[in-house]
Amino acid sequence: MIDLNKRWWLRAIACAAVASVALVAGCGKEEPKPAAKAAEAAPAPKPDPLKIGFMYVGPVGDAGWTFAHDNARKALEAEFGDKVKTTIVESVPEGPDAERVIRDLADQGHKLIFATSFGYMEQMLKVAETKKEIRFEHATGYKSSENMRTYDSRTYEGAYMAGVIAGAMTKTNTLGVVASIPIPEVIRNINSFTLGAQSVNPKVKTKVVWVNKWFDPPKESEGAQSLLNQGADVLFQNTDSSAVLQTAEKAGKFAFGWDSDMSKFGPTAHLASAVINWAPYYKKATKDMLDNTWQTGGVWWGHKEGVIDLVAVSDKIPEATRKRIDEIKAGLKEGTFTVWKGPIKGQDGKKRLAKDQVADDKFMHDIKWYVQGVEGKVPAGG
Template identity: 50%
Template sequence: MRRTALALLSAAAAALLAPAASAQDPLKVGFIYVGPVGDFGWSYEHDQARQAVEAEFGDKVQTSYLENIPEGPDAERALRQMAQSGHDLIFTTSFGFMNPTLKVAKQFPNVKFEHATGYKRAANVSTYSSRFYEGRHVIGLIAGQMTKSNTIGYIASFPIPEVVRGINAAYLAAKSVNPDVQFKIIWVNTWFDPGKEADAANALIDQGADVIMQHTDSPAAMTIAEEKGIYAFGQASDMAQFGPTARLSSIIDNWAPYYIERVKAALDGTWESTDTWGGIDTGMVEIGAFADTIPEEIRAQAAAAAKAIEEGALHPFTGPINKQDGSVWLAEGETADDGTLLGMNFYVEGIEGELPK
């Protein structure tokens, strides 16, 4: 009888202690990457932010990641696996993860999800992205004045609004400082494929490009630019080590402050579904240091443009701007609203070639 009473007391004590122990369990935070963490571009910068979360919160969090996850059914399987393994918060970091994220989130209503660059939300799904087009405006000003052939090459991934916005913003900025500039665009239909990106860079050089921009994830184009003695810009990360003489500047994705903010909200119980679209003003978009090869007056102009965007005095899409077919899009002094930018599916006037469907 005495042993039974002691056993009951022990069980009761264990039950009382269980909530306290559970409260000390780390928050499990997962990340799904479309490319390898060593791409030195998009996925690399997301993983740098994951490491910043670990540094900020220590043993209060436990992070993990899955890399090289293709967009589509594989993403859904990876997400479900992560949700089933007890993750409390999951970041899905590519546009094509949108529908798989929504589907798995519905099956796991107690798990919080954050989807990068998408537009579909739910009670347990937030969305976030950066205004990369602001950075494209700044480097477009540089590219338009650094080209000698008046031909700028652009390696594009997929014809989604995010990528189309970047092309248009860069072209309009380059055209504003060089009326003779033209863009040559190659669509590679991949986010990360160094071989395809290198082939595209070489093809653009063969077409006369002496400056290359990209919206793909590897430093392959920068490496080719270095080999061929032309200019290029870092994409997502600085990429200076791959083109010490080729690199003019870069657009750097800084996800760390956002990730830390959202993990903190999950830890303190204030997390809720939100939509975030940050730019130069929030630090989500950073402009890499300007190379000394850029003349001082061009560097000053680019820096002034970045500052004006940060302060809200300059919007990269300010009229008059026509669509590619010559129809009026923005009147004199009119600026594009976010809704139009988020759905952008057209080239602006002056860009040659057909936008893929």
């Protein structure tokens, strides 16, 4: 009896194994078929839609970074209608997995692929080398090749404007920043936030805690709590969730939204949201593809191009400060105002930019130091 049982099990397992192998093989074979058919039916009157792939580092529901990218993708679909077809892959970890995902997207016939996180850079570069007919777009990186280019946004402009508001709203003259990973972009945002605050309130000091994650809500709120405990009354974050804002809401203090409009997560605490709107760039890149004018390179767009904005400005902010924000926006649009214009001193008191000297992009990419008014040291590895 027992023997029979055993044999029955063995047979069942064997059958299951054979069946699953057949299934996998079947699936594998099936895929090229539609493509071949499409090729045969090439002289159809309407051209196939341009297939565009998006790879996200977080879930589209993160309410921050990835959410902003996905909103832009939706705007893209709305604009081009059936001329494009978009696919998303969310929560792709940075690292070896990313390469597989990019390769998959390429194999599935996507002609334009966006990778929306810094850590996809090497993987994308590797795939780009083997898929010359596909165009690759990498956000926030610095490496490009003949069929891979970079795009980025001047997030520091939003940070500066948030700083102006923070400087006006603080009572303790202590601001707090929950920072993610010590790379120049984040350090630049902390500095810009501080410079904005100092432009209206020279007594302001900024405290920083690093959580070493882009997205870890419990850690973000612990960091926020510890800043509040040390006397900060306006918080700002360069992490991806709304946890910092919610912590400020709970404590009756102020904070900002980052990457997308977060006002609903802390109606009383929310002062404004520094948002990124990638739609102008995604539309341009798609147009380049449809017009066959795509060229490699890199762009760094800000408020001028409509990528960076400060939205949902709260009623609690004094009239004079709102006016100042409007002036800054107008100045950025017309090119008469720049955030990084001397004199700017480093934390150590050393002069980094002389009076009226304007920082170029190379200078901006190399900021690994704090400006005067930021407390603490930049962690190693920045």
